[in-house]
Amino acid sequence: MPLVSLRRHRRIALIVMAVVVVLGAGFAWVKGKAVYSATAVLYVAPHFVNILKESKELDILAYDQFVEHQALTVPRYDILLESLAKLGDKRYVWQRKNESDRRAAERLQAALEVKPVKDSYLITVTLESTTPDHLDELVNTIVDTYLEKTRESDSFFARNVRLASLQERRGQIQDEIDAKLARRTEIAQELSVTTFSEQIASPYDRLLVESQNALAMAQRTRVASEAALALFEDRTSKQGQDAIAAAAFDTIQKDPGLISLKASLYKRRSDLLQQASGLDPRHPLKIQIDRELKEIDEELNRTVDKLTEQVAKSLIDQRRSDVKRDRQIEQELNQQLESFRNKASWFAALYNEALSLNHEIERSRKQLDVIDGRIEFFELESRAPGFVRVETYARPPELPVKGGRKKLFAVVMVLAMILGVATPVGLDMLDQRIRTTGQVAKIIGHRPVAWFVDHAGDPGLKRMTADQRRRLAIAVNRERESHGNRLALLTSVKSEAGVTGLALDLARELAVLGVSTVVVEANPLRPDDRYRADPAKPGLANLLAGSGDTVAAVLPASDGLPDRLGLGVAPGPQLFAYPVLRRRLDELKAAYDMVLIDAPPLLLSADTEYLIEVADVTLLLVGAGQVKPGELRRAAGIVQKIDPPAVGFVMTRLEVYQGGGYYAKLAEELAGAKVSRENGHEHTSRRLEG
Template identity: 35%
Template sequence: MSTNLSAAGIGIKPLVSLRQHPKLAVISCLLVLIASLPLVWIKGKPNYSSEAVVQVAPRYMKTLKDDNELDFQSNSQYRQFVQQQMSTLLRYDILADGMKRAKVPFRLAAESEQYAVDRLRNLLQVAAVPDTYMVRISMYGQNKAQMAPLINSVVNVYLERARTEQVFGRDDRISKLQNRQAELLKLIDEKSERRNQIAGELGIATFSAEAGNPYDKAIERLREALAEAKIKRFDAEAHEKAFHQHGDTDPSVRSIMESVSVDPGLNSLKASLNNRRATLVSGMAGLTAKHPGYEQSQIELGDIDNELNRQTDKLTNSVRRNLESRFATASTQAKQLEAQLQSELAEQEKSRGHYATLFKEANEISGQITQTRKEVETIQDRLNFFAGETSSLGFVRLVSAALPPEIPQGPGYKKLLLMAILAALGAGIFIPILRDLLDRTIHAPNDVISSFGFAPVGWLIQSKDHDSALFLDNQLRRLASALIREQDRTGIRIFGISSLQPGGGASSLTQQLMNTFQNMGIAALAVDANAFSRDSFFDQSTEYTIGEDLPSQLAQLNSLRLKANGRHLQAIDKLGVSLEKMAETFRFVLVDVPPLLVSGDAELTLRATPAILAVVEAEAQSRGEVTRAARLLQGIDPASIGVVVNQVRPLDGGGYVRDLMTEFIEGRKTAKAGKLTELWLTAQVIGKACRSLMQELYHPLRFSRRSSHDTL
């Protein structure tokens, strides 16, 4: 047959699950409700909340200038920084200082500081506000007087620490920079002192490498002056020599004659004598040479000429001596200057190396001092940054402080109790559904379809009362009718009936079918081949040894018990021949076979029965067991296989089986129940379960009280 048929199963059917497991629903509801009551009492107390908000800026909020080490290169670095700040806020030292500054009795008398800090850490909730730069610090609890002071105190301590610690290692770095600055300033003082010593020794106030060594310049000037002095000496000596050789000066200097000619005294004398000469010459005019006056005038003219010559020679000699003295003086001065310059130059060149070494040292010291001062300035700039920027807002600032809470929060006793009741009701509904979902046993006839690949040939209701017994008889007639049809179609008279496990109902079904056939006027024989677990019904039956002749009164018998050796039949290989002989007398031979999944004789016995009825007990066999039984039966490969689902339980309060049984008993069609009716029927079932549970609890309590009373 086709194996594409699907199994119905129970599935998710809340009302069906509640009707099947009402006590489980009631117990689950009560347990959840009882377990929820302490939670309602604890969590239902009025709670308060208070929060402070701080901003963690993505950029450093500078006071004067930026610093590259305080920049974030990406958004992920900023997010990591926010997480680090959130962890820092819950640091032990910050919480401990905040708890002390809050001045509220948070720490208990018998409580250590560490325990109090851990308790405060558990109360504080630090979370980043999505899509903002804000971080929320909140507290939730019952003591509203302590919340705002504790939160604000912790936040203030955190802000102080954040501003001092946001520049990593600030104090240590400042200390190292100050030590280095002191070393450099001391070095500058030492270098300056040495340079002052050199300046005092050299007599120089400043040192500059660009200006050069002043002593080198002085020596160069001395050399230049010495060269000029030599030139002047050469010039003075040349002038003096030329004057001695030629008796006169060079053209650039006034000559002796020129000096004599322009002398005012000589010129005055000449003017006076020339006037006298003019008078004498005019007086000699017209006189003869022999005239006494003429001769006298001639003598006087001669004296005038002599006087002029004498005065001119005297002045000329005086000018000559003066010029000669001047040339000699100039030559002497030039020689003396040259000698002094030569001596000075020699003296300067003696100390030139020492002075050059000192000057070079002074220049190097000046460079070192300049470089050291630059380093000192750099250090000072960094110290100024630490002094200015570490007192700035930095990355974090307070946005809003925590305020004392006034309005209580939380669900309260009523809401929590209502939630507990709803949770209990939900558990009462969900757990039965979950049990059915996890239950892999067979519940309904259609549950075996997926394992066998075909629908069961029949199913039998669980008989607990008169109505269910009547309905069971009707179902047996239906099953007998199905076997008759199978016999009409195949001609098979021998049917092996086997349950999957012991107590599965195969023996009872064999007996019931035999009685049903006899009530219908059909000859049927029940054969007990189940040596594994004998049924009491066959205790009074005639015992038959397989392979021997059948009893002579076989036609008058309704049951026959096969002889066995312990739990195994004797001569089981001849069972088929014996059953065929029985089938000659009876239309139906119903063989009670050992449990299929337990006894090895089951397969050997079923080989002798051309038709097999597998009895599956509802709510006892799992789907896996049914599948394994189907594989075994397929391996035996009989002529016909049928499945009977036994002990199908009608659901309390309704359901298909219950409605079908009611229609059979009352003889009329039952109207389909509406949703409200279904709910009412379910409520009735649950109410009945509650009363049953109360009675079950009442009897042990009553017995316990009676025992206590008897003891007293």
């Protein structure tokens, strides 16, 4: 809460505020000078007359955006730089000595205020300066330069830029057309054509059809030749033999030599038959004639067979020659067809490319027509009257518009207050120390068994502290009655957690509950004077050294303090004789119902770890605003490692936020309950008296 942070760090807050006020007052005195202002007004027309097609006004659809654009154009760097140059010697009213033109223009750009006037057609151009001389001339020069630049470039049409863009695009398209025309001419020369049309067929289409038909015919002829050759070459089958015999017979019958031989032999045969006619078969001449006739027949058969063989071989050779010829023809036709196909593909690719070029050239020419129309439109339209004109020029300033010192000092005061509040809050946000019971519960996994606020003498808070002390005493006594735990150790994570005070107060509360209790001081790091009431009595250190009676060394309750056993004069910062210490504690347990050990902080003393092992109950105190989360985790880890029979965490020194918070509300409820009880007693007394 900011108020809590302010109360906690009020000195730091006051110091920060004082430093800011002192430094800011000097800054306001030096920098807070009188400021003069000069303002010119521009009028932005929402429409203008269209001079091209119709005699009507052309409205600006996005008028607000157009006005904003003009407002951003006025403080443009090149306009301001040219304006300073036009001022000549007067420029040094704004430009400082030894300041570059660029720096002066940038500073002017930052100081110039250009903004549209709401619900109007006006734009104000304002410049403030601590020097009134020639301020109006500077503003008017900027406005005039802006109007000149607007007329040159035509801020609405951007004539120069757009015409240059259109001319550049036109040149690109014209170059593309020239390149495509050159390529189309090259294709025409390569294909030997003069025109390209989609209705004209390729000359290679007819050649391809004719070649395919010739190839099909050659393939059929080759198949027939191969079939005939296969039939003649199959001499093993009767079909093959009959086929070649029939073919040979036709050829033999037409052979002149065979015909002449047959005629001679048939004549001789006829003569021999005539001579043999009428002869007895046993006649020697008859026998000779029969033998000669037989030889004639055999010679004729041999001649026929030989001629048949020759003819068959000739026929087979002829069929083979036909097959070879047909195959050669088919191969050549295939090659011719493939050549035509390649040429057709080449022709078609180039021809289609030329057709595509025709379409692209036509499309590019249409684009040229459109661009030429746009160029002509902008050249004419850009000469129309402009949108912006001067409504009012700036006048020389006579009086300052504001005094700088008061306003700047007010800003300093506000800044001082903000920093005065932010600094304590920031310090608390950066502070990681534990301040609430919720933080403890988040780290150890359960809420503390008790918590104590820093009451600072407040009656309501003291009552709440007493209530928490009584609750803690009841919890300790409950452990004693339920589990027989009679030795309780009180320690803390770090020092200044109020261990000694809580141990003594807890002992008194236990005594009120009827539990005899003694408090043993076991903190040699920081002995407390409340344990040294009687110097004559031995302390715990003396008892550990082996001298004195344990119960007799206990100081009896006095001056609001319970029975207690002080440390005495310790030889060092650590305890010793741990076996003797255990025996002395057992003697006290025999004499008292409850023994409380006031131990040093756990993170600062190894003796505390031993005492945790000895004790039945361990109460670990966490001082609010003293312990960091890492320190609490380390202490809890040590306790968890020792694993005592009972452990409790106690939160001390909690801050109560005035005006809010759980503890403040609880204190109010306790105070209200007390008032109600007192009123009830008064009412009862009066009733008894009555």
